[in-house]
Amino acid sequence: MNASRRASADGLYVGLISGTSMDGVDAVLVRIEDGGIQHLGALTHPYPEELRRDLHRTILPQARLDLATFSRLHVEVGASFAEAVGSLLTCTGTSASQIAAIGSHGQTVYHAPLGAHPYTLQIGNPATIAARSGVVTVADFRAMDVAYGGEGAPLVPGFHAWVLSHSTDSRVILNIGGIANLSLLPAGSSVPLLGYDTGPGNCLMDAWCARHRGTAFDADGAWAGSGTPDEALLQELLKAPYYSVPPPKSTGRETFNLDYLDGVLAMPAFARLSPADVQATLLRLTVETIARDIRRPGQDVASGVFVCGGGARNGQLMAALSTRLSPLPVTTTAALGLDPDMVEASAFAWFAWMRLSGRPVPLTTGTGQRALLLGCVYEPTPGYAAV
Ligand SMILES: Nc1ncnc2c1ncn2[C@@H]1O[C@H](COP(=O)(O)OP(=O)(O)O)[C@@H](O)[C@H]1O
Ligand SMILES: [Mg+2]
Structure with missing residues (x-):
């Protein structure tokens, strides 16, 4: 051209x-x-x-x-x-x-x-x-x-790189929509190194919230914050094959939906969990799968994680991500001048x-x-x- x-x-x-x-x-x-x-x-x-x-x-x-x-x-x-x-x-x-x-x-x-x-x-x-x-x-x-x-x-990683890459900082752009995806932007490059879906972002929390609370989403993660994450349930959910597929990879609601969750919750060990505890565990699942991917061995170490998408509005989720990824700074793309929405x-x-x-x-x-x-x-x- x-x-x-x-x-x-x-x-x-x-x-x-x-x-x-x-x-x-x-x-x-x-x-x-x-x-x-x-x-x-x-x-x-x-x-x-x-x-x-x-x-x-x-x-x-x-x-x-x-x-x-x-x-x-x-x-x-x-x-x-x-x-x-x-x-x-x-x-x-x-x-x-x-x-x-x-x-x-x-x-x-x-x-x-x-x-x-x-x-x-x-x-x-x-x-x-x-x-x-x-x-x-x-x-x-x-x-x-x-x-x-x-x-x-x-x-989107190509766009993320075009608009958000930096000459000396290596950045991760993390979009938390229904599904979460990340873009690894090496310092000084206008093309992304890698970009892929990490797994569920908000979709499981949304679906569980709709079933038990009748609302489309858990505003600010308040309901999740009222429950206690269950380690055993988290470990069972983490057995889904998608998480161990090497990147690049993509997924959707065909894989991450209430059938996936119900299949695990049917185990007798989880019958005692309250819906709020399940919600708290789903939030942890999103955080854990994202964190494992950001910390994937052999991947460039980023100097900061910048979140966009509706998940950036979930205070509980953002706080849990910051704690899990510490000392890596976690903020939103607003810090780079781009409205996360x-x-x-x-x-x-x-x-x-x-x-x-x-x-x-x-x-x-x-x-x-x-x-x-x-x-x-x-x-x-x-x-x-x-x-
Ligand atoms: N105030 C909020 N508190 C918690 N979660 C929110 C809030 N606002 C939006 N969300 C979450 O963000 C989702 C929408 O994010 P979005 O980036 O539009 O995703 P998608 O690209 O999948 O449509 C909602 O379904 C909800 O889970
Ligand atoms: Mg949307």
Whole structure:
């Protein structure tokens, strides 16, 4: 790609993602240029309650969906993403014509990159988003990586490195969403050394909290803080095969869900545990699996851990991580000038900019360092009204 084409991709971008927590669509407005990224606005657009319930049912391991329902969800999620764009443009006083492109992650409904026919599937029809918003929409970022033998996740380490790496400090960026993933950023390099999913972030705590307290998450980890972690339960949970798979690796709710937890809790030894003790143990599980990965033998020793994603709002979790990783400093990406709630959505704005400027994205999801051109471009046709 020549330099003039690259320069022409600079401008305003919208990044959209709904992660494995399915809590809503995170939307950011940023200005991206060769030299960096500037944040101009952000919001989270909740899914309509019925759609959220349908999506949660869809991803259950035993889910059986007919194609008509699946296709409807694809369009409904796309419509919800388009609404998020509309709200973001309204609240930032920006018009669609000012936006160079939208980068949409969509909603992952199934992630199976290791089978005989590897795939990862994100829904949220990009044509719906482009037609309704009137903005060029870049989407389907993960499929090409999987087609070339990567796992399609996590894709964000390249963005983390571009925006957060440092000339003399080696950093770990830790995103604690439904699933937790980390990026190892060596000092002085604009490409990540390694990035992978450590296992459950908030997803098990969310599901246990929903079952016993009827709320989507344990605010600030207060309920977990009222219980006592059980060492024997923690050790049983740590026997899940995923934790001993060498990185790079990725996972999802297909593996880490209440079936995994219920299977272990069925052992008679755990019958006496209160739901709060189980929640406290799940928080420890997230901390322990993350800490073991950060301290993995042979890995570069970082000078600091910077947390992003919803887990950064969980005070109990952050405190337990700090204690477990001490003396390594643990803080949030806010210390680096990046709002922890905006990091992942910003990455998808950046992926759109990378796609429109013809730049391959550095990836760590397969064997060795690779860089691939990611994403498909959906262009609206002026003069037509979206349905
Ligand atoms: N105030 C809070 N206290 C504790 N946990 C929180 C809080 N706010 C958000 N979270 C957690 O963060 C999750 C959402 O994080 P997010 O980064 O959006 O994840 P994902 O990318 O999987 O959607 C929620 O499901 C919840 O577990
Ligand atoms: Mg989310």
